[in-house]
Amino acid sequence: MRVHRNPGQPAARPVPLPPDPRHTPDRGQVGVAVFTNQGTLPLRLDRAEAPCTVQSFLHLAGxxxxxxxxxxxxxxxxxxxxxxxxxxxxxxxxGPGYRFRDELPTTLPPAPSDPTGERRIYSRGLLAMANAGPDTNGSQLAW
Incomplete structure (x- = not known):
């Protein structure tokens, strides 16, 4: 996981950089429970699909x-x-004051309204990074 400090955006809350990128796990799934005022959201994070994203999420949550x-x-x-x-x-x-590269899914169907075939359709229930453009992932998630 390669992370880069965001010089123009300090961390919304103090948090260190994630651990050594050479040791980012890229196999297996991780179950996480997100507790909200509307109840608990169970998540299953797939390290093979998005190792940096999973590592960053677990780091920030921890x-x-x-x-x-x-x-x-x-x-x-x-x-x-x-x-x-x-x-x-x-x-x-x-955000966390750092950013990391996109890990776009390759198995999602293309959006029918996109003639280039680059935009993908995220099905209901998928968790994705929300960002401000290519390779600007931080802490914001959308599902």
Whole structure:
């Protein structure tokens, strides 16, 4: 997992960088329970599909980064229905002060409205990183 400090964006909550990238696990699945005021959300994170994303999520959770945060965005557009969480500032602009590369799924079907075939359809229940553009992942998640 290669992480880069975000010089223009300090951490919304103090958190160290994740551990040595040479030791990022890339096999197996991890079960995680996210506790919300609406109940518990059970997650299954697949290290083979997104090793850096899983490692960062577990690192941030282990350091209390997500504790007492609120989900700051709920969209219900016909083409975008997501709940976005993971920003302790609840503004949509906060993050851990570092970023990492995209780990885009290759098994998702292409969006029919995209003639290039680059945009993919995320099915209901999938967890994805929310970001500000290519390789700007931090702490915000959408599902």
């Amino acid at each position: 350091h209390g980064f997500f504790t007492h945060t609120t989900c700051h965005r709920l969209t219900s557009y016909p083409t975008l229905k997501v709940l976005q969480c993971g920003d302790p500032t609840a503004t949509g602009e906060g």
